[in-house]
Amino acid sequence: xxxxxxILKATRVTKQFGGLTAVKDVDFELPKxxxxxxxxxxxxxxxxxxxxxxxxxxxxxxxxxxxGISLVECxxxxxxxxxVARTFQNIRLFAGxxxxxxxxxxxxxxxxAGVAGAILSLPKAKAEEKRAWDRANDLLDFVxxxxxxxxxxxxxxxxxxxxxxxxxxxxxxxxxxxxxxxTAGMNPRETEDLMLFIQRLRAEQGLTVLLIEHDMKVVxxxxxxxxxxxxxxxxxxxxxxxxxxxxxxxxxYLGSNQEGAA
Numbered sequence: 234x235x236x237x238x239x240i241l242k243a244t245r246v247t248k249q250f251g252g253l254t255a256v257k258d259v260d261f262e263l264p265k266x267x268x269x270x271x272x273x274x275x276x277x278x279x280x281x282x283x284x285x286x287x288x289x290x291x292x293x294x295x296x297x298x299x300x301g302i303s304l305v306e307c308x309x310x311x312x313x314x315x316x317v318a319r320t321f322q323n324i325r326l327f328a329g330x331x332x333x334x335x336x337x338x339x340x341x342x343x344x345x346a347g348v349a350g351a352i353l354s355l356p357k358a359k360a361e362e363k364r365a366w367d368r369a370n371d372l373l374d375f376v377x378x379x380x381x382x383x384x385x386x387x388x389x390x391x392x393x394x395x396x397x398x399x400x401x402x403x404x405x406x407x408x409x410x411x412x413x414x415x416t417a418g419m420n421p422r423e424t425e426d427l428m429l430f431i432q433r434l435r436a437e438q439g440l441t442v443l444l445i446e447h448d449m450k451v452v453x454x455x456x457x458x459x460x461x462x463x464x465x466x467x468x469x470x471x472x473x474x475x476x477x478x479x480x481x482x483x484x485x486y487l488g489s490n491q492e493g494a495a
Contacts, residue, residue, distance in 0.1 A: 240265040240409055240441050241286070246295035248281050248465075255281040256292070257465045263409070268435055268442045270452045272476075273462035274485065279445045280322065282462070283411055287319050288312045300408065316408035320398045320415060322445075326386040332397050333382035336369040339404030369404065375437075376400040376430070392423040396430070403438070410434065412444040416451055424448065428455050453477065461485070 241263040248256040256278040263269055271279050284290040286297060288309040297304040304312055318339075327335055373382050376396040381389065386397060395415060402410060412431070416424045428451055434440045446452050452459060453473040461469040461476060463485040469476060476482050 238265055239263055240300055241443070242296075242298045243282075243286075244296040244298075246282065246285055246292050246297060248278075248285055248290055248292045255465050256285065256462075258295070259462070259465075259467050261460060261467070261470075263441060263443055264457070266435060266439070266441055267457045268431065268455055269444075269458045269460065270456040271443065271445050271460045271462060272447070272449075272452055276464075277462040278465035279462055280413060281465075283319065283413055283445065286312075286411065287317060313405050313407075316406070317411065318402035318405045318407035318409070319411035320395075320402055320413055322413045322417060324394050324398055326394060326398055326401070328387035329385065331383050331385055332373060332378055332389065332400075333366075333369050335386055335397055335401050336372050336404050337365060339401035340365050340369065372400045372403055375403070392419055392426070395419065395423075395427065399430075399434075403434075407440065409441045409443065412442065412446075414445055414447060416446065416448050424451060427451075431455055 239262045241261070243259055243261040246256055246259045246261075247254065259278075259282060261282075271282065273279055281290065285292045286299075286304065288304065288307050288311070292305065295305075299312075299315060299317060302315060304315075304317075307315070327338065330338070370379075370382060373379055376399055378389075378393060378396060378400065381393070386394060389397060399410075399412070399415070415431070416427055419427065431442055431444070432455060434442055453476075456473055458471065459473055459476040460467060461479075461482050468485060469479045469482045471479070
């Protein structure tokens with residue numbers, strides 16, 4: 234069970250690269266079922282913090298507890314199996330595979346029949362394969378890509394590629410979804426649609442969502458709480474209204490144009 238209603242708790246997390254401290258003594262708690270955002274200028278340590286959570290980086294100091302389990306010594310695949318999934322700032326789809334195949338790749342962490350079962354076409358493996366295909370098609374429908382399962386990922390419009398990447402992340406059946414700048418490159422209509430979709434993820438899938446986002450309209454429109462990093466240090470945390478009026482945040486990040494991107 235998560236501690237005190239929080240699905241993720243970070244305590245004094247520090248990550249260094251040589252003489253550069255990218256994240257320093259960050260404390261952070263993510264409530265179960267919340268939609269929360271991390272903001273800050275470029276180079277503030279936001280993606281580095283994500284990479285510590287997902288096992289791509291091992292912090293030099295601090296603790297990361299997800300649903301009662303320490304993540305610090307876990308590999309990325311183990312963290313995925315525990316129930317943490319993510320998307321990336323730069324879309325990382327298998328461009329030469331179809332939309333359906335990309336979703337199936339995401340389901341790999343939950344398949345149990347094994348290679349031998351698949352090769353021998355054992356009944357258990359065949360039944361699992363059918364469930365995987367059915368779920369993949371259901372996920373395509375859920376992310377708004379129904380009927381596009383046979384389309385190569387590279388041939389999908391940009392907004393659809395973003396949705397497909399989220400669908401692939403959902404295929405691992407996560408409890409926590411990390412979205413790294415999910416609206417980057419989107420037009421206003423695509424951005425509005427994705428905001429509504431993120432809210433559906435909580436309402437219909439029961440997910441906790443943590444996002445990095447530069448679009449302040451998105452952040453202030455869907456977040457329960459906002460955490461602000463600057464030079465790897467947490468300088469503020471609170472509700473969207475509290476963050477908008479925080480002098481440190483205004484000075485470090487928001488400036489006079491509170492709806493602009495950094």
